Amino acid sequence: MVGIVDIAGLRERVEIAPGKEVEFIGWSARAVASLLRRFPFLQEVIQGKSMTLVKMIEVDPAAAGAALAAAVKGGLENTEMEEAFSDLPLQTQLDCFKAIQKVSFPKGLVPFLMDLYGIRPRPPEASSPEEQNTPNSSSASAPTNGSSVPDISTPDTTSPKPFSDLADTSIQPSGI
Secondary structure, three states, X not given: OOXXXXXXXXXXXXXXXOOEEEEEOOOXXXXXXXXXXXXXXXXXXXXXXXXXXXXXXXXXXXXXXXXXXXXXOOOOOOHHHHHHHHOOOHHHHHHHHHHHHHHHOOOOHHHHHHHHHOOOOOOOOXXXXXXXXXXXXXXXXXXXXXXXXXXXXXXXXXXXXXXXXXXXXXXXXXXX
């Protein structure tokens, strides 16, 4: 039987300098908890608030380096690695975040949050009265347990994809 330590999992490599690559393993629950504890403003991102990479750096310059390091084996709360990632050019950091998205949320952030919170998309509205009375026409809704879960039952598909370009690089639920 193969053990958990024998499973390589999804990995993504990014060239950070000619001939120099970093392998990202993605964010674990432990990494996310650490980042949220150290950088509380990131909770707003998880709750659906859009934030650009530039804005993240403006709020707390150490957050980007810590978030990048947290997705590398041995990088969680590794000050030396965090500082090295913080010193990378912005475009390289952006490329690293794209890789982290790919391995952390292979199906996208919205489907991940929907699974996590048990939220299901609402079916399309029926166009005729006959369709409205079918057994499959009931709307799914978010649980009402008092938690502050973002309404992601109808994701905004018109928003730009995160990290699509430097000017409008949003860390947001839609499209991740």
